[in-house]
Amino acid sequence: MNARFHRAAMTAVLLAAGAAQAEPSSGLLLAQPCAGCHGQDGAGQGATPAIAGLDREAFLEAWAAFRADARPATVMNRITKGYTEEEAALLADHFASLQ
Amino acid sequence: MTHLTRRRFGALAGASALALSSPALLRAQTAGRLVVIGGGFGGASAARFARIHYPDVSVTLVEPWDRFITCPYGNLILGGMKTLADITHSYDGLRARGVEVIHDRATAIDPESHRVRLEGGTELDYDKLILSPGIALRWGAIEGYDEAAAGIFPHAWMGGDGSQITLLRQQIEALPEGGVVGLAIPANPFRCPPGPYERISMIAHYLKQANPTAKILAFDAKEGFSKQGLFQDAWAELYGDMIEWVPSNQDGRIVRVDPANRLFVSEFGTEHRVDVGNVIPPQYAAAIARDSGLADESGWVPVDPRSFAARMAPDIHVIGDASLASPLPKSGFMANSTAKIAVAAALAELTGSAPPADPVYFNTCYSHAGEDYAFSVVGIFRPAEDGFAETPDSGGTSPRGPLAEMAETRALEAEYADAWYASITQDMFS
Numbered sequence: 001m002n003a004r005f006h007r008a009a010m011t012a013v014l015l016a017a018g019a020a021q022a023e024p025s026s027g028l029l030l031a032q033p034c035a036g037c038h039g040q041d042g043a044g045q046g047a048t049p050a051i052a053g054l055d056r057e058a059f060l061e062a063w064a065a066f067r068a069d070a071r072p073a074t075v076m077n078r079i080t081k082g083y084t085e086e087e088a089a090l091l092a093d094h095f096a097s098l099q
Numbered sequence: 100m101t102h103l104t105r106r107r108f109g110a111l112a113g114a115s116a117l118a119l120s121s122p123a124l125l126r127a128q129t130a131g132r133l134v135v136i137g138g139g140f141g142g143a144s145a146a147r148f149a150r151i152h153y154p155d156v157s158v159t160l161v162e163p164w165d166r167f168i169t170c171p172y173g174n175l176i177l178g179g180m181k182t183l184a185d186i187t188h189s190y191d192g193l194r195a196r197g198v199e200v201i202h203d204r205a206t207a208i209d210p211e212s213h214r215v216r217l218e219g220g221t222e223l224d225y226d227k228l229i230l231s232p233g234i235a236l237r238w239g240a241i242e243g244y245d246e247a248a249a250g251i252f253p254h255a256w257m258g259g260d261g262s263q264i265t266l267l268r269q270q271i272e273a274l275p276e277g278g279v280v281g282l283a284i285p286a287n288p289f290r291c292p293p294g295p296y297e298r299i300s301m302i303a304h305y306l307k308q309a310n311p312t313a314k315i316l317a318f319d320a321k322e323g324f325s326k327q328g329l330f331q332d333a334w335a336e337l338y339g340d341m342i343e344w345v346p347s348n349q350d351g352r353i354v355r356v357d358p359a360n361r362l363f364v365s366e367f368g369t370e371h372r373v374d375v376g377n378v379i380p381p382q383y384a385a386a387i388a389r390d391s392g393l394a395d396e397s398g399w400v401p402v403d404p405r406s407f408a409a410r411m412a413p414d415i416h417v418i419g420d421a422s423l424a425s426p427l428p429k430s431g432f433m434a435n436s437t438a439k440i441a442v443a444a445a446l447a448e449l450t451g452s453a454p455p456a457d458p459v460y461f462n463t464c465y466s467h468a469g470e471d472y473a474f475s476v477v478g479i480f481r482p483a484e485d486g487f488a489e490t491p492d493s494g495g496t497s498p499r500g501p502l503a504e505m506a507e508t509r510a511l512e513a514e515y516a517d518a519w520y521a522s523i524t525q526d527m528f529s
Contacts, residue, residue, distance in 0.1 A: 023452060024152045024443055032148075032439045033461035035526045036432055037519045045525075046518035047511070074497065074512050075463055075477055082479025082493030087459070 027094035030087055034095075042095050052098040059092040130155035131449045133442070134215055134225035136205045136387065138162030138190060139258075140169075141231030141419030141434035143527035149442045150196045156446060159223060160193060161215070163204040167528070168258035170291060171431050172520055175467060176268055178301030183261045192528045205232070208391040210412035227445040230393070230400075230409070231419040231434065232385035233257070234290050237398075240381040241283065242355035251358035252376035256290060270375040271302055277312040281363050281373030283353035284319040285381045288399070290420045290429045292325040293476070295379055297466040300330065303338040304469050316371060317344045318363060320352040325428075326466060326476055328499050333468035336502045353378070384421035391415075399423035404482035406444035406454050407437055416441040427480050427487055433462045435523055458482060465516030471506075473513035 035041065037048050044050030051059070065071035067080040080088070133156050135146045146160040167188045175181035190200045203217040208228065215223045236254060238245045244252070253270070255263040271280060280302055284295040299317050306313045323346070324330075334342045345351035347366075355364040356378055363371040383389065383398025393400045393409045400417040401410040402424055409415045418441045419434035427433050437460055444454040460480040467473045474497035479490040497512060498505070 023447060023450075026456060028152075029439065029443055029455050030459060033432070033436050036435060036461070036523045037463070037515065039518075039522050040525055040529065045522040047514035048518040048522070074508060074515060075475055078477040078494050079461075079463070079479070082461075082477075082490040083459070 025094075027090040030090050031094045034091070041098050051095045054092075054095050056092045056096040059095055060088060063088050063092070131226040131446070132157050132159070132224060133227050133229065133446065134223050135160045135229040135231065136208075136215065137231035137233060137385075137419065138164070138167055138193075138200070139231060139233055139419065139434065140431035140523070140527065141233075141438045142229065143167065143190075143193065144435040145229045145231060145418065145438035145442050146193055146198045147196065147527060147529075148439045149446065150193070150198050153442075153446050156449070157199070158197070159199040159201060159225075160190070161201050161203060161205050161217065161223070162190070163202060164258075164260065165190070165202045168261045168264075169431070169520075169524065170256070170258055170294070173255065173258070173264045174294065174298045174301040176264055177271060177298060178304040178467070180301075180304075180467075180470075183265060187261070188524055188528045190528070205387050206390075208387065208412075208415065210391070210415060213414065226414075226449055228415045229438070229441055229445065230388060230415055230417045230421065231438065232387045232421050234382040234420045234429075235385045235389075237381045237383055241353060241378060243358065244356050244378050244380055248356060248358045248378070251361075252356060252378045254378055254380060256294075256379050256382075267375075267377055271305060272309070274306070274310055274313055274374055276310060277314075278310070278374035279372070280306075280313065280315045280375045280377070281371060282315070282317045283356070283363060283376070283378045283380075284317060284321070284324075285379055286320040286347075286352075288425060288429060289379070289382050291464075292428050292430075293330075293464055293466045295319075296324055296326065296330045297468070298377070299342055299344075300333060300337075300466070300468040303334065303341050306341065307338055311341075313341065315342045316373065317342065318351045318353045318365065318371070319344065319346050322346045322348050325464075326474060326496050329474045329496060330466070330468060332499055332502075333472060333474075337469045337472065382420075384417075388417060388421045393417060394421075395423065397423060404487050405440075405458060406448075407441035408444070414445075416445050424487055426478075426489055427460060428462055428464065428478065430462055430464050432464065432519075432523060433460065435526060436461045460487070463519065465512060465519055467513060467516060468509075471510040471513050473509060473516045475512055475516070 039045035042052035066076040135142045149158045169186045172186045203219045206218050207216040253263045253267040255267040350365045350367045352366040353363045384394050393411050400422050402422045407416040409417045418437045420429040440458040447454045462478040465475045476496045477494040479493050480487050
């Protein structure tokens with residue numbers, strides 16, 4: 001009861017404020033783990049290459065090659081097989097949009 | 100209506116009126132209060148992600164220690180490849196981003212009134228709570244293994260103040276020539292499934308140079324372990340017969356220790372004398388999670404696979420090692436990955452919108468087995484009907500093969516492991 005009342009109060013605040021909160025896109029959420037190795041926003045880290053600003057087509061071409069075991073890899077061949085084509089496209093769009 | 104609620108409603112109504120008159124005040128973080136308990140891989144990642152992507156939400160991080168010593172790469176201290184300073188991180192970066200960092204211990208959560216009590220007496224109200232408290236050791240689960248015993252047989256399985264990993268390193272340095280290092284390794288589930296085996300490797304790496312006739316006896320409460328083939332290949336290739344792994348079906352389960360006499364005692368009563376004993380005991384969720392009634396009989400916290408909301412308290416999202424989320428491994432990367440989905444889900448709910456659609460949880464764990472010699476396991480997980488499932492035909496471990504053929508791959512993975520450590524700690528603390 002208290003929690004519900006409180007939530008209603010919160011919603012009132014947000015509505016009053018015009019709900020300015022921009023939620024992270026699915027592409028941004030999907031891309032989060034990439035920062036675990038490729039540096040912040042895909043900027044590259046040590047031996048791990050930068051992927052920020054990579055052309056969309058180049059990203060997808062590399063992705064497909066990893067996925068088909070047609071490009072030398074350590075982990076990317078195993079990683080790419082865990083995502084759908086739609087998800088790969090979201091990732092490509094996301095990293096293409098970063099500088 | 101309680102006094103508390105009335106008071107809070109008053110404060111919120113005030114904020115609402117201000118927000119109407121001045122949109123700039125939105126940046127005053129009036130949209131809600133996110134409290135994060137635990138400043139490790141889950142909690143620090145959650146606080147930072149929330150601060151960056153939800154500027155209107157206030158973020159408070161509660162963590163007892165004023166700096167964070169990672170468990171990952173702790174084994175490299177034993178191998179002589181890293182120092183404690185290399186794996187110690189400051190919370191100043193999070194503070195600079197606007198996270199309120201409170202160094203205190205959360206002692207109680209009241210899910211009804213949405214309030215957290217801290218040891219120092221402070222009480223924090225939250226709209227959403229991210230709980231990432233990590234593990235506690237089950238003292239006494241191995242007879243004779245209590246906090247005092249850990250001063251003789253270190254566990255070195257929690258970062259804390261760094262004293263445990265430092266003690267283990269000192270003991271290994273002081274090992275008599277040809278002495279025995281014993282490890283007691285728990286059954287699943289436990290923090291960092293490949294961790295004990297990386298530890299064995301790193302101890303061997305050090306001893307190979309400093310004390311080449313020493314032995315490592317690894318007693319295991321399991322019959323198999325993470326990346327087993329890769330580790331055993333590495334041990335044979337790099338360390339000859341220095342390492343003996345004793346699985347549970349060969350009486351490897353240690354049920355009692357006697358630190359004063361430096362004894363490990365097995366399930367069937369065999370006594371093993373060790374010069375150095377590293378006891379990694381069975382574990383469960385940290386006390387705050389169990390004391391708040393969030394854990395089930397296993398001692399871990401069942402969670403919703405789309406939001407990490409605790410089954411017992413939906414406004415509390417429990418991430419990291421404390422959660423019961425098999426087959427997701429209890430790893431730092433997993434905690435980091437789930438942290439962001441949990442924040443997005445929690446804060447979407449706060450704003451009345453839909454939680455993230457089709458979340459994907461991602462893990463890669465690197466293990467170092469020697470100099471320029473590492474390998475990995477990759478896992479991509481998704482919500483399933485009643486829990487989590489690994490995505491079929493994906494992930495898995497690095498390929499096995501003779502060192503002559505694999506040397507380049509192992510060396511590359513060692514470099515990528517270092518890049519992982521640098522990247523993930525930036526994603527937590529920068």
